Every structure is written in C-alpha cells, then in structure tokens.
C-alpha cells in the first residue's frame with residue numbers, strides 16, 4: 111500500500127455528489143470528499159466528516175458531480191491529432207502507404223510533434239484523461255509539452271527499422287531513446303517504455319536488443335501486436351512462427367509486455383499471455399474503423415489477463431475520447447462474446463483506470479482514488495438531461511455520459527481544467543496552429559494529386 115501523504119501543504123477538499131474510487135471500493139460513494147494535499151490524495155470520507163477533520167481546508171464544490179480517477183489512455187500517438195480526418199474510409203494498407211506515411215515523411219519534425227501533442231493534451235484533459243501511453247517520433251518534444259502543461263506521460267522510446275526525420279536507423283533510435291531516458295528519469299510525471307513499433311517492422315536482432323534493454327533498465331515494452339490477419343500471415347511466411355511465438359522466443363512475452371490490439375488470438379495464445387502476465391491494450395474504435403478484427407476482451411479478462419483501453423492515434427479513431435472508447439469497448443465485447451454480461455460497466459471503468467495504470471507499470475501511484483496515490487482526478491457534471499434519472503452511477507457514466515460533461519481535471523494535485531477552462535494551455539493558440547498545419551497539408555495534398 112502507498113504511504114499516506116505527509117507534508118504541510120494546505121488541504122483542498124473536493125466535495126462531490128458521488129465519488130467513484132474504483133479501488134478498493136468498487137461502487138460509488140454518495141456525498142463524499144476527496145482531500146488533496148500537495149500532489150497526493152490525503153483522504154476520502156463523507157463530506158461532513160472531512161469538513162470536521164480539516165476545518166481550515168479550501169473547498170471545491172462538486173455537489174452536482176461525480177469524481178473519478180483520471181482516465182489513462184494506454185495507447186496513442188498523440189502528435190497524430192494533426193492528421194485527424196486527413197484520410198478516412200480506406201483499407202489499412204492504402205491508408206498507411208499512400209496517405210499517412212507520405213504526409214508524415216514530408217511534415218513530421220519537432221515542431222509538428224510539439225503542436226500535435228499540445229492539441230492532443232488539450233483534447234485529453236477536456237475529456238478526463240490524465241495520463242497517456244505514447245508512441246511516436248521526437249518523444250522528447252512530446253515530453254516537454256507534457257511537462258509544460260502538467261500532463262502525466264508514459265513516453266515510448268520508438269524503435270522501427272525505417273528511416274525518419276527523428277532517426278536514421280535502429281541504432282540511432284535506441285541511442286536517442288536512451289539519452290532521453292537519462293535526461294528525464296526521475297522527473298515527476300514522466301515515465302518511459304521501449305516502443306518497438308510492431309513485430310513486422312523490427313528484425314530478430316532488434317528484438318534481442320530490446321529484450322536486453324528492457325531487462326537492464328527495467329523498462330516495459332509497448333508494442334502493436336497481432337493487429338491484423340495480414341500480420342499473422344506475413345509472420346508465418348517470413349519466420350515460420352506467429353508474432354507471439356517470435357516474441358516468446360526472444361524472451362519478450364513476459365509481465366513487462368504491453369501488447370496493443372491483439373485481434374488474432376487462439377485459445378492457446380490467450381493462455382500463454384495470461385501465464386506470462388503481459389498486459390493487453392484494447393483499441394476498439396481503431397480496430398473497427400480500420401476493419402482490423404476483434405480483440406477477445408471477455409475471454410482475455412476471464413483468463414486473468416489485464417486488459418487496458420487506448421484510443422490509438424487520432425488519424426484512426428478520430429478522437430482521443432476515453433469515455434467514448436469505454437462505451438464502445440463494453441458494447442463490442444458483448445457482441446463479440448455473444449453475451450450481454452461480457453464487460454459490464456464497472457469492468458469498462460476498470461479498463462480505463464486501474465487496468466491502464468497496471469499496463470503502464472504505474473499501479474502503485476495512479477489509477478484509483480486511494481490515500482497516498484497521486485491526485486489525478488476528473489469530475490463530470492451530472493446535471494445534464496442525459497444523466498437523469500440516476501439509478502446507477504457507474505452504469506450512467508459508462509453508458510450515458512459524454513466527455514463534454516467533464517468540467518474539472520487534476521493531475522498530481524494541479525487543477526489543469528477548471529470549471530471547463532484549461533489552465534495551462536492556450537487553447538486558441540493550439541487551434542490556430544492546427545489550422546496552420548491543415549493549410550500546409552492541403553497544399554501538399556493538392557500538389558501530390560497533380
């Protein structure tokens with residue numbers, strides 16, 4: 111258990127109509143307050159009791175709100191917000207090769223990554239997300255924007271056998287990644303994972319290096335895995351092994367693995383993943399939009415696998431809205447399992463909070479409202495017509511709520527969204543810069559068409 115918060119910072123009490131801690135309490139607590147001291151949660155108790163215990167506390171009135179742990183987006187490519195809607199409604203292969211990769215090759219630099227990340231962070235904070243697991247080029251620029259905005263990040267040290275403006279070859283990706291690790295390690299709110307893009311974009315030799323680096327630095331491995339049937343067939347053809355067997359052979363199927371997508375699994379695979387203690391990140395909207403296949407979420411959960419939730423990049427979704435993703439996950443799981451009991455509302459909520467924390471190796475510090483954990487929280491307005499009548503708070507949050515109802519967000523005790531206004535990001539400037547990128551890309555697209 112994390113230690114109770116110490117220190118002399120003044121207490122702030124968030125007085126909520128309902129607190130949904132997720133752990134250890136698995137229901138909702140009416141008329142409760144969460145005490146914040148510095149960057150941590152210092153207490154959770156009935157509001158009346160909290161006011162008596164801390165008579166000098168500052169109060170935030172959330173008596174028309176539900177207060178939840180901040181959402182954890184366990185897989186995204188944040189700068190790709192700038193490619194939102196750039197190319198839609200086409201097969202994965204055409205989409206990547208003819209549209210996404212050419213435009214990335216032309217435009218991606220540190221400025222693109224900074225502006226795209228800022229847009230992503232604004233969108234994520236507005237929809238209740240307080241931490242995200244990222245994979246993209248120029249991760250140092252993403253980290254800097256997060257530090258400046260107060261957002262928590264698990265940055266992927268991207269590794270891919272493909273030249274980019276960030277790195278010329280695998281050696282350069284690794285060397286630049288390790289330099290970032292050295293530069294930022296220990297800074298609050300910044301964590302890292304190794305992020306090999308996928309089994310089909312890294313060689314056996316590189317997988318071996320990644321296993322060594324993961325063990326040496328205690329880093330998790332965040333990777334797309336078994337996204338499509340094509341990937342499975344290609345691997346069998348080229349390596350005479352499935353992608354999962356290849357990872358196993360290189361010692362990478364273990365509890366440090368965060369495997370994203372996993373739409374092509376046999377019963378034996380599910381057993382192997384469970385036994386290894388690896389985490390899976392489900393990205394239902396991306397899988398649906400790119401017609402990739404279905405992740406067997408209910409079977410994985412039943413086997414004891416930790417399943418978290420991610421939006422994937424905005425080019426394939428097209429938003430970074432975790433509430434929308436949780437709704438899709440719960441509905442899709444029922445359809446796939448042909449079982450209306452599969453992935454109930456509370457399980458969907460776990461997927462976007464505690465399970466996300468575990469998939470990032472951060473379960474000791476975030477993911478639930480528990481004393482001693484970081485004060486990463488979000489508040490949703492319960493007054494909207496779509497939230498009434500309120501029979502079951504958690505069902506309502508998962509099946510009826512919209513992210514526009516998120517009014518307040520705290521990361522490490524800092525209020526980054528205050529009564530609907532971002533406090534650390536100049537939203538008008540962010541939108542202006544997105545329009546500027548749109549114009550540049552439109553000219554590029556028009557030129558490419560001629």
Ligand SMILES: [Zn+2]
Nearest residue numbers: 186334422423
């Ligand atoms: Zn992805």
